[in-house]
Amino acid sequence: xxxxxxxxxxxxxxxxxxxxxxxxxxxxxxxxxxxxxxxxxxxxxxxxxxxxxxxxxxxxxxxxxxxxxxxxxxxxxxxxxxxxxxxxxxxxxxxxxxxxxxxxxxxxxxxxxxxxxxxxxxxxxxxxxxxxxxxxxxxxxxxxxxxxxxxxxxxxxxxxxxxxxxxxxxxxxxxxxxxxxxxxxxxxxxxxxxxxxxxxxxxxxxxxxxxxxxxxxxxxxxxxxxxxxxxxxxxxxxxxxxxxxxxxxxxxxxxxxxxxxxxxxxxxxxxxxxxxxxxxxxxxxxxxxxxxx
Amino acid sequence: xxxxxxxxxxxxxxxxxxxxxxxxxxxxxxxxxxxxxxxxxxxxxxxxxxxxxxxxxxxxxxxxxxxxxxxxxxxxxxxxxxxxxxxxxxxxxxxxxxxxxxxxxxxxxxxxxxxxxxxxxxxxxxxxxxxxxxxxxxxxxxxxxxxxxxxxxxxxxxxxxxxxxxxxxxxxxxxxxxxxxxxxxxxxxxxxxxxxxxxxxxxxxxxxxxxxxxxxxxxxxxxxxxxxxxxxxxxxxxxxxxxxxxxxxxxxxxxxxxxxxxxxxxxxxxxxxxxxxxxxxxxxxxxxxxxxx
Numbered sequence: 001x002x003x004x005x006x007x008x009x010x011x012x013x014x015x016x017x018x019x020x021x022x023x024x025x026x027x028x029x030x031x032x033x034x035x036x037x038x039x040x041x042x043x044x045x046x047x048x049x050x051x052x053x054x055x056x057x058x059x060x061x062x063x064x065x066x067x068x069x070x071x072x073x074x075x076x077x078x079x080x081x082x083x084x085x086x087x088x089x090x091x092x093x094x095x096x097x098x099x100x101x102x103x104x105x106x107x108x109x110x111x112x113x114x115x116x117x118x119x120x121x122x123x124x125x126x127x128x129x130x131x132x133x134x135x136x137x138x139x140x141x142x143x144x145x146x147x148x149x150x151x152x153x154x155x156x157x158x159x160x161x162x163x164x165x166x167x168x169x170x171x172x173x174x175x176x177x178x179x180x181x182x183x184x185x186x187x188x189x190x191x192x193x194x195x196x197x198x199x200x201x202x203x204x205x206x207x208x209x210x211x212x213x214x215x216x217x218x219x220x221x222x223x224x225x226x227x228x229x230x231x232x233x234x235x236x237x238x239x240x241x242x243x244x245x246x247x248x249x250x251x252x253x254x255x256x257x258x259x260x261x262x263x264x265x266x267x268x269x270x271x272x273x274x275x276x277x278x279x280x281x282x283x284x285x286x287x288x289x290x291x292x293x
Numbered sequence: 294x295x296x297x298x299x300x301x302x303x304x305x306x307x308x309x310x311x312x313x314x315x316x317x318x319x320x321x322x323x324x325x326x327x328x329x330x331x332x333x334x335x336x337x338x339x340x341x342x343x344x345x346x347x348x349x350x351x352x353x354x355x356x357x358x359x360x361x362x363x364x365x366x367x368x369x370x371x372x373x374x375x376x377x378x379x380x381x382x383x384x385x386x387x388x389x390x391x392x393x394x395x396x397x398x399x400x401x402x403x404x405x406x407x408x409x410x411x412x413x414x415x416x417x418x419x420x421x422x423x424x425x426x427x428x429x430x431x432x433x434x435x436x437x438x439x440x441x442x443x444x445x446x447x448x449x450x451x452x453x454x455x456x457x458x459x460x461x462x463x464x465x466x467x468x469x470x471x472x473x474x475x476x477x478x479x480x481x482x483x484x485x486x487x488x489x490x491x492x493x494x495x496x497x498x499x500x501x502x503x504x505x506x507x508x509x510x511x512x513x514x515x516x517x518x519x520x521x522x523x524x525x526x527x528x529x530x531x532x533x534x535x536x537x538x539x540x541x542x543x544x545x546x547x548x549x550x551x552x553x554x555x556x557x558x559x560x561x562x563x564x565x566x567x568x569x570x571x572x573x574x575x576x577x578x579x580x581x582x583x584x585x586x
Contacts, residue, residue, distance in 0.1 A: 062549075077549050124440035138514075141436045147417035147516035148552055155547060156510045159452055172547040217449045221431075221514050223440035254448060254465040256355075256370050257441055 002290055005052035005096075006282035007043060008105065009059040009088065011080055014039055016046045019283040021290070023116035028279060036086045044095045054099045055092060056285025058108025058278060065103045065150050073102055101289035103137075107144045107151075108281030109271070110137030113228045115284040117272035122225040126218055127271070128153070129231035130211065134178040138222055145222075154178040158213045161206050164189070181210040183233050199238040207233070208242035215243065215268065216250045225259075230271040237270070244268060295583055298345035298389075299575035300336060301398065302352040302381065304373055307332055309339045312576040314583070316409035321572060329379045337388045347392045348385060349578025351401025351571060358396045358443050366395055394582035396430075398422075400437045400444075401574030402564070403430030406521045408577040410565035415518040419511055420564070421446070422524035423504065427471040431515055438515075447471040451506045454499050457482070474503040476526050492531040500526070501535035508536065508561065509543045518552075523564040530563070537561060 001020045008015040010033060017028040031042050047055070062078065064071040073089025089102045103111075110119075110127035119125030119139070128136040134154030138145040145151055155176045166189035168175030169182075179185065186194035190203050197203045215227065233239070244264045251260065259267045271277045294313045301308040303326060310321040324335050340348070355371065357364040366382025382395045396404075403412075403420035412418030412432070421429040427447030431438040438444055448469045459482040461468030462475075472478065479487035483496050490496045508520065526532070537557045544553065552560045564570045 140433050140438050140440065143434045143436075145433050145515065147433065147518050148512075148550055149516050149548070151516050152513045152548065154513075156513050157452060157506055157543070159450060172545045173543075213450055217510055218514060219441075220445045220447075220449050221429075221511060222438065223442050223444050225440050250450070250466075252465045255442070255445065259441055 002053045003051050004283055004286035004290065005047050005050065005055040005098075006279050006286055007055065007057045008108070008278040008282050009033075009057055010105065010278070011060040011078075014043060015279050016043055017279045017283065018050055018052065019280075019286075021287050023112075023280055023283060025276060025279060025283065033080075035082045036088075036091075040088075040091050043092075047096060052096065052098060052286075054101070054286045054290035055096060056108065056282040056287070056289055057088060057092070057100065057102045058105040058282040058285060059088065059102065061104050061150065062152070063102070063104060063150065065107070065146055073100075099289035099293060101285040101292070103144060103285055104135070104150045105278060105281065106135040107137035108285050109230065109277045110139050110228075110281070111144055111284040111288065112273055112277055112281035113271055114139045115287065116280060117277070118228045118269050119226040124222070124224045125226040125228065126222060126224040127228045127230065127277075128214075128218075130181060130183070130229065130233040131231035132183050134182050134214075134231075136218070138224060140222065153214075153218065154182070156214060156217060158210050161209050164206060177210060177214050181207060181214075181233075186233070194233055194236065199236070204236060204239055204242055208239055208246050211239070212243050212246035212250055215247050219251075219255065219260075227268045228271050229268060230277055234270065240265070240268065240270070295346045296344050297576055297579035297583065298340050298343065298348040298391075299572050299579055300348065300350045301401070301571040301575050302326075302350055303398065303571070304353040304371075307336060308572050309336055310572045310576065311343055311345065312573075312579075314580050316405075316573055316576060318569060318572060318576065326373075328375045329381075329384075333381075333384050336385075340389060345389065345391060345579075347394070347579045347583035348389060349401065349575040349580070349582055350381060350385070350393065350395045351398040351575040351578060352381065352395065354397050354443065355445070356395070356397060356443065358400070358439055392582035392586060394578040394585070396437060396578055397428070397443045398571060398574065399428040400430035401578050402523065402570045403432050403521075403574070404437055404577040404581065405566055405570055405574035406564055407432045408580065409573060410570070411521045411562050412519040417515070417517045418519040418521065419515060419517040420521045420523065420570075421507075421511075423474060423476070423522065423526040424524035425476050427475050427507075427524075429511070431517060433515065446507075446511065447475070449507060449510060451503050454502050457499060470503060470507050474500060474507075474526075479526070487526055487529065492529070497529065497532055497535055501532055501539050504532070505536050505539035505543055508540050512544075512548065512553075520561045521564050522561060523570055527563065533558070533561065533563070
């Protein structure tokens with residue numbers, strides 16, 4: 001079985017791993033995200049002499065994942081110092097003459113759950129992370145969704161909860177989904193971090209109200225066969241039944257499919273790959289790179 | 294070149310046509326939608342002895358377009374008398390032993406514009422119709438989007454315009470997109486049909502506000518390379534510049550792509566296939582059926 005390289009390129013830390021096509025991770029290492037020169041030197045050094053036959057990169061963004069585009073392979077307009085326009089695929093390619101697949105971290109995670117996790121056996125799925133931001137990736141017909149660029153589903157518009165006084169913290173849209181439902185909105189709205197709120201705090205009903213609206217729109221637009229919700233905020237497992245109930249209420253019987261009307265607890269689920277979702281996502285991208293040659 | 298059969302199955306009328314793989318329509322006929330027995334007898338009679346090598350059906354819905362599903366090929370829970378659970382693909386297959394492709398009317402129209410129209414040469418697009426209802430179909434990576442079922446993008450949630458007093462007319466969701474932006478909402482809100490409102494009437498600014506919100510969500514979720522807007526309401530061409538401006542305002546520079554920031558008038562456009570969009574869509578489905586064998 002081939003040896004694959006996986007890079008989960010985050011804004012705070014890089015996680016690198018060696019794994020196999022069956023999703024097994026053999027070795028992993030992580031280091032803080034410094035300048036591209038420093039960080040990439042550590043990445044290259046880690047993979048040197050490991051014999052990887054393909055590399056997958058799931059990256060923080062925005063990125064250009066569109067093959068054939070003049071800026072393909074780059075992190076594009078990030079405010080993160082030094083990384084704007086950095087050509088991560090070009091840099092890796094100059095050190096390793098193997099196929100490389102490059103996508104957003106959430107697209108990687110979606111592909112990972114689709115390949116080895118909660119969405120295995122389906123041909124479409126949606127992966128949503130609710131943490132310091134909100135992001136999502138989707139598989140449709142077995143392929144990750146791309147077009148003009150990559151999706152940015154965390155910034156869709158939602159209706160304000162009638163009792164929500166918090167104005168939202170998205171620098172672009174104020175109270176878009178990310179602005180009112182990402183982790184920082186919980187601490188800004190309630191004065192304490194989400195992890196410090198009790199499971200019966202009204203914060204979770206409000207959070208579920210926003211996330212259920214987003215799911216309604218994602219379902220009506222993409223019709224995914226499985227929805228996986230991860231990230232720090234979704235570790236509050238009491239959110240799942242709240243989201244299930246709110247979503248059914250919002251859809252109001254419009255989508256008459258058993259997955260939603262009868263088996264919603266099996267339809268919208270936590271990640272099966274757990275905290276390895278990011279690295280396994282990059283591994284799934286590497287597997288894809290290997291298959292594409 | 295092969296001879297193809299196309300059926301635009303509408304709730305009010307059926308349009309049938311004979312065409313070729315290059316999108317040419319050689320012959321077309323239409324008749325009112327009566328009972329399945331009556332209407333399908335006319336359909337079968339039209340195609341008899343025409344030598345069609347494949348048939349495409351773009352249908353009103355909801356339908357089951359998922360191959361392998363026990364109810365594949367049927368119109369499912371329509372309130373239209375006699376048509377609920379009618380097996381349109383099974384009926385056609387019993388008369389014509391040729392490949393049949395069956396999808397929603399809007400998925401057909403999306404495929405038609407992608408194959409021969411405004412989205413030709415791209416590998417993703419979105420087709421939206423705003424008429425008696427709001428519906429949309431999407432092509433991603435060259436394939437129509439399906440999953441659990443077909444998309445129902447017309448029913449996504451939007452924020453209410455602050456000056457809109459109309460409660461919306463969707464029987465399921467009240468003021469979802471279709472409830473506040475489809476043709477009937479214009480006449481219910483303003484007291485006269487949309488076609489009777491002058492191009493500078495405030496109705497159009499409100500309409501653009503709702504449609505731009507929907508486009509923002511579609512773009513953030515699907516990232517289509519081209520957006521085609523058709524249907525009766527979109528014949529009010531003054532809507533296009535209003536939608537372009539409102540969408541840029543809502544996105545607020547977040548998606549930094551020239552298609553949106555600089556060439557938005559070429560990005561969101563009317564259908565190129567015009568009033569033939571529906572029939573050409575069914576023809577594109579027939580072409581797909583032929584290719585799949």
